[in-house]
Amino acid sequence: MQNSFVKVPLWLFERVVGFLLALPIPIYSSAVYGLVTNMRGLPHMLGMYIRGLYYRQKLGLMEPNVFIDQGVFFAYPQGVELKEFSYIDKNVLVMSKTAKVGRRVHIAPRVFISGGGDFEIENYACIATNSNIITSTEVLKDGARCSGPMVSADQRRVFRGKVLIKKDAFIGANATLLPGVTIETGAVVGAGVTAAKSTEPWGVYVGERAQRVGTRDSVLCPDN
Structure with missing residues (x-):
């Protein structure tokens, strides 16, 4: 992860996805919140990762x-x-x-x-x-x-x-x-x-x- 060819695109990807997930648009924001909250948790990592991107914008x-x-x-x-x-x-x-x-x-x-x-x-x-x-x-x-x-x-x-x-x-x-x-x-x-x-x-x-x-x-x- 110290390689800039990986680190920079990943940083940009996470910021864009987090921004899109946290958009305060009626109906859309409620649907996203329901989806993000109810995604499976540990030991499954995808839901944990998406929630991390989402709550980084919200908290x-x-x-x-x-x-x-x-x-x-x-x-x-x-x-x-x-x-x-x-x-x-x-x-x-x-x-x-x-x-x-x-x-x-x-x-x-x-x-x-x-x-x-x-x-x-x-x-x-x-x-x-x-x-x-x-x-x-x-x-x-x-x-x-x-x-x-x-x-x-x-x-x-x-x-x-x-x-x-x-x-x-x-x-x-x-x-x-x-x-x-x-x-x-x-x-x-x-x-x-x-x-x-x-x-x-x-x-x-x-x-x-x-x-x-x-x-x-x-x-x-x-x-x-």
């Missing part, structure tokens, strides 16, 4: 070697930043107002990141399958309703907060992180845990009330 930032699998949805694509070697797996829904994904991050299938607030996951962190990242919620006070977005805004009290997952942290399957929570560096949130409060670095949390049961060894591997 706020998409570094090289990013993988976006089949059925992924970004509600606010211009607020999404994906760093190198991140992998957004099948049927992930990203509804938060902003989403920043660090290097070598894996967000596993069917993770749901709710809307309204902000979300960030730092380098080498991971979210296992079926987990929920809640960035906004109804607040039950002052006689407010909690029926959701179909109720007029003046009858609701909504809290929006940033969910931050720091470097080397691990979120287990079916876990839930509530608005304003920070999962500190290297912390482990076990399967099925609901984290309503921020953790401590390298802590291991299990059970319904996210009790700390131990300390994880610090990562000794160098970054790459």
Whole structure:
């Protein structure tokens, strides 16, 4: 790929195809989006490649070697930043107002990141399958309703907060992180845990009330 006779035509081809895929033409853009989103993912590479060309035009930032699998949805694509070697797996829904994904991050299938607030996951962190990242919620006070977005805004009290997952942290399957929570560096949130409060670095949390049961060894591997 260092050969200019290959590199330059490939660069030009990818830019032209990406531009054509991302054209904001009514009906055409919807058809392209449906096709691109539903193309088969890994281990089949064509769909992954086409999605790479498409989302490079659509997202706020998409570094090289990013993988976006089949059925992924970004509600606010211009607020999404994906760093190198991140992998957004099948049927992930990203509804938060902003989403920043660090290097070598894996967000596993069917993770749901709710809307309204902000979300960030730092380098080498991971979210296992079926987990929920809640960035906004109804607040039950002052006689407010909690029926959701179909109720007029003046009858609701909504809290929006940033969910931050720091470097080397691990979120287990079916876990839930509530608005304003920070999962500190290297912390482990076990399967099925609901984290309503921020953790401590390298802590291991299990059970319904996210009790700390131990300390994880610090990562000794160098970054790459």
